[in-house]
Amino acid sequence: MSNRIVGVLAMDYGTPRNLDQVEEYYTHIRRGRKPEPELLQDLIDRYQAIGGVSPLNKITDDQIEGLGRILNGNGDGVTYRMYSGKKHIAPFVEDAVRQMVEDGIREAVGFVFAPHYSTMSIAKYIEAAEKGVEQYGGPRIHYVRQWHLQPLYLDAMERRLRDALSHFSEAERPGVKVLFTAHSLPERILKMNDPYPDQIRESAAAIAQRAGHSNWGTAWQSAGRTPEPWLGPDILDVLRELAEQGTDNVVICPFGFVADHLEVLYDIDIEAQALAKEVGIKLVRTAMLNADEDFLRALATVVRQHAAKE
Ligand SMILES: CC1=C(CCC(=O)O)c2cc3nc(cc4[nH]c(cc5[nH]c(cc1n2)c(C)c5CCC(=O)O)c(CCC(=O)O)c4C)C(CCC(=O)O)=C3C
C-alpha cells in the first residue's frame, strides 16, 4: 500500500454568490473593464429571472465532493485531495494552487468542468493554474485538456438524450430534431485552427449514434455581447428556421456545459423556450449532468488516468 497523495484541481467558471457580486464578477470576465450600466443591469435581470442566484457554485461543490468520494473509495493506494479553483470568482484557480502548496502537495491532476478544449476556454484555466504554479512554486500538474469522448461521459449523455426523446411518441421520434449546443466563441478561433468546433461535432455524432438518432445538428448559444463576430448559427436562428421548414419537435442538448446554470436556465429554458412557443415548436431540453453518479464516474476515470502518468 503506497501512500501517494495526488491533488485534484477541479476548475470551473464560477458564479456570483449574490447580486452584489455581479459587477465584480462581470468586470473580472471582461479582464478588468467595468461593464456599462445597461450591460450590468441586463445580467442582473437574467440572474433575477432564474431566482436571483445561479445554482452553479452549489452544484460544483457537490460535484467535487462526489468525485472525491469516488476517487478515494476504491483503495487503489492513492489518496486524492480535492481543490476547487474558479475562473472568475474566489476561490480563484491561483488560490487553489497556493493552497495545494501550503498543504505540501507535490503532484496534481487539473481538469475543467467542461468537455471540449478551446484556446479561449480550457487553455485559459491552464494558464491561470500555471501562473499559480510559478508564483507559489509547484506542484507539478498533469492537465486534462478535453474529455469529450470519454466513454462513460458519452453513456451519460446518451441516457439523457434518450430520456428527452421519450417525451415524444414513437411515431414522432424520427422527426424530432436534436440540436447539440455549446457556448459560442469569437469567430477568430477558426483562424487559429482551434479544435473546439471539431470536438463539438465529434462528440455530438458519438452521442447521437449511441442513442440511435440520425436527425441531429449542432448550434451555438450564449454568444457574447461584443462587436466582433461570434460562431454561428445561433440556436435562436436555428429554431426560427426549423419552424419555417415545418419542424415542430426539437430537443436541445446543451452538452458544452455540465451543470444547471445561467446559460441553461435562462438562455435555453427561458429565452429559447419563449421563442419555441412563439413559433409553434415543442422544445424539450436534456437534463444536465450536475453531480449525478454516472457523470462523476466518467470524471473519476479521467482523473485516475492522468494521475497514473509519471
Ligand atoms: C466557452 C465558455 C464557457 C464553457 C466552458 C466553461 O465552463 O468554462 C462558458 C461558461 C460559462 N459562462 C458563464 C457566465 C458568463 N460568461 C460570460 C461571457 C463569456 N463567456 C465566454 C465563454 C464561455 N463561457 C466568453 C468568450 C465570454 C465573453 C467574455 C468577454 O466579454 O470578453 C458572461 C458575461 C455576460 C454574457 O456575455 O452573458 C457571463 C455572465 C457561466 C456561469 C453561469 C452562471 O453564472 O450560472 C458559465 C458556466
Ligand SMILES: [Fe+2]
Ligand atoms: Fe461564459
